[in-house]
Amino acid sequence: MTAPEGRGIAGRTDTFRILHVSTGNVCRSPITERLTRHALMDRLGDPLSGGLIVESAGTWGHEGAPMEANAEIVLADFGADASGFVGRELLDEHVIRADLVLTATRDHRAQVISMGHSAGLRTFTLKEFTRLVRAIDPATLPDPRDEGVVERARALVRAAAALRGWLLAPTAEADEVYDPYGAPITFFRSIGDEINQALDPVVTALTGVRAPSS
Template sequence: MSARRSFVFGFPCDLRLPDREFSGCSIIDSISGTRQFYGTRSASIPVPLSCQSIRKALSAISPCGGRAAHWRGTTAPTPGEPVPLDPSDQAAADPFATARPFTILAVCTGNICRSPAVERLLVAALDPDSGVRVTSAGVRAVVGAPMPAPMAALVRAAGADPDGFAARQLTEPMLRDADLVLALTKWHRAQIVSLYPGAVRRTFTVRELARLVSSVDPASLPDAGAGARLAALLPLAAAQRGVRRVAAGDDDVVDPYGRSDETYQRSFDELAPAVAEIVRVVRG
């Protein structure tokens, strides 16, 4: 490692160069105009800096994988002026800078009965331009399967469209991309968090979330689209967790798959009011 006092734009600085980093790169040739200095530990040589050498260095970085090419031809910002971001970094710096919708992911076991019903009821209740995207998946999905006829009939009778549905297997990227995950039972919630622990604070059972938001005054949420209101609602709901006890099973929706029409009706009667309560608060 070597160091040398130099000056950049009139200000003193110490330039420290690692011995082996960027071995084989042409940056040093561009700065020094001489042979390549890297490749052996004994070859570390300090490099003087100047405005011209900096410009040459920036031109040389891009073949080595840098982003200097993006800024060629631009004017350097004046002191105190914010430096513009590369467009590929802008979304990471400000997640609200893009038109990305607020994504809700409903999750049950097979993704053929309960979570599809939640998905289609939410889609029907929220305006197409609400800024909300709703999908569903299963922890043990019957991949590609449609909604069973009894559940499809109940969804249709409620004014939603069950047609064209196909079950999907839950994956970690789905959970990573979701802003809100609605599980149908506490067991599903545990499976979700096990698969992707980062989703813990934004994962609720659908009945749990309905119970938690029931005390929220819709007027306290932003006067904006459903996506912005949901984003504001989640921290309020999370803060209510554990405030009051609920009986075991109260937050679960019964699985009707392969059972009687009465069980399908019971399952729908457990999930539909919860969806309606969430929509009521979001729509104001």
């Protein structure tokens, strides 16, 4: 099988695809997708101009469904755009094309890796990736002003993969983002805060640009 152009394991180098994965693709992964886009907009203006593409899907994705209403409220709290979202079921082509897969839980990570496509070295839970990124010296990464954001992002993923196994979580639960599906808005907001805090160092490391308020 020939992978589509722009896939993560080879192909074009002018784009970098980030794929967020949860279960239904109506709560956690839509929040993470849109908060990532929002953070990239804050730093880069238009993420697409830097070659970054952010998507999401669910291992039991509610194909064609809107995100949960409470997820929209959480995004509004952060000033992020929730419009136009449509749920997707995770497919092989999504994994093939992704340069970085960030999952809500370890089970999601295992499911993505079990799909094959050499996904193991570019698939992490969100919190796992955050922990690894914090340990990487930014000075060892390409300067995006010279080599572009895409090359920096690819180098970051390689560096994080090299650290995995050496920098372990204090507990297994530390790498999990729990599912707020069906929960009240207060729990959704706590999950939104958790996701946002995990994303901030990741987006800073990817782009080499701190959040405007930092």
